[in-house]
Amino acid sequence: MMDKAPGITTSPQYAVPKTMRAWVLGDPGQLIAIEKPVPVPGRAEALIRIDAVAICATDLEIIEHGSPASILGGLPFNKNFTPGHEYMGTVVALGPSVDEFSLGQRVTVEIHAGCGQCKRCRQGMYTSCLNYGRPDKGHRANGFTTDGGFAEYAVNHINTLHPLPDGMGDAEATLAVTAGTSMYGLTELGGLVAGESVAVTGPGAIGLLAVAVAKALGASPVILTGTRESRLAIGRELGADITIDVRQNSAVEAVRKLTNGIGVDYVVECAGTEDTINEAIRMTSRGGKICLAAFPHTLANADIAHLVKNNIYVFGIRGEGRSATRRALALMADKRFDATKIHTHTFPLAELPTAIRYARERIDGAIKVVVVPAGSQSEKVEAARTTNSPRMHV
Incomplete structure (x- = not known):
């Protein structure tokens, strides 16, 4: 099909089938495996053979409640939509x-x-496009408003593609x-965090990598708060200078004590509860800044x-803007x-519902669950790793 499309660049080396396997939304909470046509790239687009895709908490929301465009616009639940947005792969058509x-x-x-x-x-x-959800105006948000990565192929605008270094594995690239x-959260806080104190509340995937990014940018000290020691331990591996188990200590009192009563310069709030938002407010110093990277589901x-x-300044972020x-x-x-420290499980694409369940219920300590299509290089690599890691399921 691709070699007959006007202006499309393909190669026999990367043969593209006419149809592909994909998961689509059925009723709320339901995913259905179907065979559907492989999409054709248009102007300023490329076709990507998906080699690996990670599951995000937002995917779980979309599966249950629909795409952000349908929710914000009051539209019906978007059946036959393919979610999945944290993917990587190989360019197979231009x-x-x-x-x-x-x-x-x-x-x-x-x-x-x-x-x-x-x-x-x-x-x-x-990520705050004023034409959000309007492909007729040029907006795309793969896995949010346009078909995403729980499939074998996806079309992407070239502005969303980033070349990978040879030494980076597929699973790491999905992160x-x-x-x-x-990084976007720290950018909106000003970006100049070297030597500044940063607290991160909530050791989920974004919180843990907020620790890593803040440390890589020179923040000091980097403090992580949370309720699970296993997650806090990963935070320490990713660069947290201090971790606080809020089941045993008041996060605000602990942070204030560590900063001589002043509070930290920046807080990245990644838990999204009323309590943690107010803790973030109370642990920030005068003139400090808070980034709300998560949000509560009720007022x-x-x-x-x-x-x-x-x-105190407060910033909300959506997604991964400003490059x-x-x-x-x-x-x-x-x-x-090492972002792979938050990658805990791998499943084949055919077992996506099981992978979703692991991610939703945090089975076996799941943080980032990665899904790989059958026959991909990722599947072969992860199959080899399975023999050495009980937390890989291929």
Whole structure:
């Protein structure tokens, strides 16, 4: 099919079938495996053979409640939509006039390609595109508003593709968006964190990589708070100077004590509860900054008066804007931190519902669960690792 499409660049070396296996939304909470046509890249697009895709908490929300575009727009649940946004793979076809990438090139992706013409996109805030959810205006958010990575192939805008270094494995490459989200949060706080104190609340995937990115950027000390010792231990491996188990200590009192009563310069709030938001407010120094990287699912009461009286700035982030994925990927390529420490399980694409269950229920300590299509290089590598790791399921 590809070699007959006008202007499409393909190669027999990377033969593209007419159809592919993909998972789509059925009723809320339901995924259905189907055979569907392989998408065709258009102008400024490339077709990616997906080699690995990680499961994000947002994927779980989309499976249960629908895509963000349908939720925000009050539209019906988006059946037949393919979720999945944290993927990497190999370029196997190029759209008309695309010469920025080569066939056979390994790439990782970021989610959002803004319309490129609205005020926010022109500011580099394409994750806050004012035409969000409108492909007719040029907006794409793979796995959010347009078909994503729980399939064998996906089309991506070239602005969302990032070349991978030869030494980076497929599973590690799927974590670039997670690290990019953490990088975006620190960017919005000002980016100049070298020598500044940073507290991260919530040792989920974004929180753990926020620790790693903050440490790689020179923050000191980096403090991580959470309720699970196993997660806090990973945080220490990723660079946390101090970890606080909030089941045994007050996070605010502990942070205040560590900072001589002043509080930290920056807080990256990654837990998304009313309690942790107010803890973030109370552990921030006067004139400090808070990034809300997670959000509660119900209205939260927050101590706004404390924010105002103490001149504390609050920033909310969505996704991985301002080219943060590219910058986080540079740190990963330079081995400034080992993102694979949060990769705990691998499943074949055919067992996606099981992989989703592991991620949702945190079975066997699951943090990042990676899914690989049958026959991919990732599957072969992970199958070899399975013999040495009981936490890999292939």
